[in-house]
Amino acid sequence: MAYVCEIGTGHRVYLDNQGTQTVVTTLSGSPGQQQQASNGFQTGNWTSPPEVFRTPNGVVLKISTAQGDHFIQVQGSSMSVTSGTPSSSQQMQVQQVDSTPASSMPSMEPMKPMEPMKPMEPMKPMNMGDMQMNMNPMEMRMGNMEMRMGSGSPASSSSSAQSSKRFCPQCGSSLTPSARFCSSCGHQLN
Incomplete structure (x- = not known):
């Protein structure tokens, strides 16, 4: 008992x-x-x-x-x-x-198998104000900044010129390659 x-x-x-x-x-x-x-x-x-x-x-x-x-x-x-x-x-x-x-517990019915996952649709480019994103290849532009990752079209001459561009660490303004001071805030550059 x-x-x-x-x-x-x-x-x-x-x-x-x-x-x-x-x-x-x-x-x-x-x-x-x-x-x-x-x-x-x-x-x-x-x-x-x-x-x-x-x-x-x-x-x-x-x-x-x-x-x-x-x-x-x-x-x-x-x-x-x-x-x-x-x-x-x-x-x-x-x-x-x-x-x-063990003998007084209510029996539970087995769980049903999960439905197979459906393939996702490719993401469409997003535009949020002055921010733009593409997923394939991954690209993001916001104001005068740009980021690219992954495979895509070969880099164009404009993107290689973009990569040599400098930005002020103080205010983020675009700088000329030879600048010693920021033209916007006057921060001394190295």
Whole structure:
């Protein structure tokens, strides 16, 4: 026979004596999402129903058998054998149930396979104010600045002239190749 204890909102502990083993299952979650963890502990056959005690760190389960008492600490979905119940523990109510969580969980229908992805349409050139973009080859122009990446038509003489153009690091104005000072802000150039 299995037992259950509600240890928090949406968080339960199930206990079952299967031969000489105690199976502890934690179940937590909300509608549409559940987490479950199970561990088995060699305790022997139970001589009385299990007891559950709330502690500052979770709960401690007390399993009484002919070989003596066994204590199992449960913190979230983590379980381990411990030496006993702390003095600050509070006993909780345990109820007998007909089934363990695996058999009482509602069955979920399998997910449908994903639809194959459709190929994307090529991006059209964008024009945002004085900013222009093309995707193949990747080009971007904004004001008097230009950037190109990827393969495309061979570089024209105007683009090679553009690449030798300099800009003021202070204000961004276009400079002549031989300039020593910015004609817009007067910044000294190297």
